[in-house]
Amino acid sequence: SAGGNLAAVVALAWRDAGESVPLKFQLLIYPATDMRLAAPSHTHNGQGYLLTADTIRYFRSHYIGPEQYSDWRASPLLHADLSGLPPTFITVAAHDPLHDDGVTLIVEILDHF
Helix, strand or coil: CHHHHHHHHHHHHHHHHCCCCCCCCEEEECCCCCCCCCCHHHHHCCCCCCCCHHHHHHHHHCCCCHHHCCCCCCCHHHCCCCCCCCCEEEECCCCCCCHHHHHHHHHHHHHCC
16 A cells, blocks of 8 residues: 555656656555545445554554645645556455545546546
């Protein structure tokens, strides 16, 4: 989840910087894409599984403060422009609190494809 977040942020920053060598592909496994933690899956799948909503909030509190939740560098789903990204494979788990983060990113990328 943290690796998927980092990979998505790097791909966006790389594209925005206009790097001369374009990225060829990105692989996002259970990505955490919105640090506001407001998606329904955070509630529906937040208890009873390996990763819980409480654990996600714990890790987030050691990573960023509330003023950064909406910054695209923490929440890549909130970047104003999700177009021009390399081909992307995103995998989500059905009973994961981060399920909706990944699915929403898939929909947003496809909308800009």
